[in-house]
Amino acid sequence: MPDPHTIPSTVSMLNAMTGGLFLLTAFSLVAIRQVQTCLRVYIFQSVLLALSALLLGCQYASVHLLVVAAITLAIKSLLIPWLLRRTVSHEIYARREILQVLNIPASLLIAVAIAIFAYFVATPLLSAAGGTFERINLPIGMAGLFLGAYTITVRREAVPQLIGILAMENGAFFAGISIAPGLPLIAELAAAFDVLIIALVMGLLTRKIHERVGTTAVGDMTALREE
């Protein structure tokens, strides 16, 4: 255990700031009503993830983490949004209000509880291995993971659920880059799997949309929907 009263270095401070903003984006994914804003928040979250990987890479002088940062930036903040905007543009641009199971203040409160829960889950793990970076990245990454899972449960639309899955993945990555900076193979494999998961998710999504459109026309869907 490092001495808790040492003054944190600039890099760890910046990393902590990224972590705080990461947590904030995870919260906003639960609370935001518009699909397009959700997507923008997701892009921002991915940029933060890349930034954290960059900072960690600088700190540990690890090229692999820098590669992870570059892959994250390229795929998650550019390629996935582009793909989503291309394939499900109607869902993204036309849906202003996302249906939620719970109302937003209630789900925000639950999200806060989940974040605190993640903190308590992560604390025993930190006592095993807890540097300055793990202390930030592990609990916040876990909170991101749980909040993403929660987003999937609460949302009723396909695209926000998809964004929830991607946010879960972001959270897992955020925790992962701090725990395993010395295992570059795993990190790189994770980045490669990233693409695989994305492809899988995209396939699922298009199938789901196809399923919907196959049964009912999109125009009729709005008319038949019970409000």
Added chain:
Amino acid sequence: MVSKIVFNVIQVLVVMAFAPLVKGVLSRLKENVQSKRGPSVFQPYRDIWKLFHKDEVISEQSSWIFRFTPYIVFVTPIFVALLIPVLTGYPLFFAFMGDMLGGGFILALGGFFATLAAIDTGNPYGAMGASRTRMVGFLAEPVFMIVFFTVSFIAGSTIPYIVHKHWVTPLANFFEPAHVLLMIAFLMLILAEAGRIPVDNPSGHFELAMVDESKGLEYSGRGAALMKWGGSMKFFILCCIFLNVVVTPWGLAAGEGLGEVLLSIPLVLLKILALVVVLVIIESSLAKLRLFRITEFLGAAFATAVAAMITRLLMI
């Protein structure tokens, strides 16, 4: 000792003198952004001056609360101005009379009386506005609490003079994640508390949609002037708390000399101008929220404040 009392009085005078100007600049800039010319920045002074010279009409049905309220609304921001750093970076005579929670309670007292007075006259719009303001108020209260607790937890004190020093000693503290998140949460609180646009439209004149403004509808003459002036002072005070305590202590007088304290007046006004520009951008780019969406707005502020607390716990 004497100089500290004098400086404290100067703080109060600055708040009284420049509060309407801030309102004037805000509404002028907002109109300019919408490519209109807008009223002069000195219009609030003229309004207040005019209202002081008008006759006051008070309903026979109203009680002493209605007559008493303008004075309370006018006086409470002055009391808070004694407690917080407006011009100087070091504690003044009254600094240790109350902490941030004390200041919050004093401001809440003014709001409480304004609510009572709005109900007192029996004007239906007054009661409606009052109940809405209370709704916003009690939704904002837990956020205030969490923000203040986190701030005092980080800085180790609830006295604003000690808190604001903490952010820049050393400078790295300024970039602490909890600090950044707290700034966001507090800005959202100011928007709610001052009745700015995502929560309330201060320039709207449609009674059914009013939240904050409708409380003063029944006042005329001197009462209305005091309510207006008190309201703008409250806004000025909130800006001062945000800028001088939560964001930065830069631009405040460090020395004991009178010249230095006077020099800090334009610097503080400059900082407030920067905040006003930010507010104008927010107000011009967002629409007013529907009444029941305000809970979501303040819920987001609450989540931000909690995120600040969690990151702070992780940093230790």
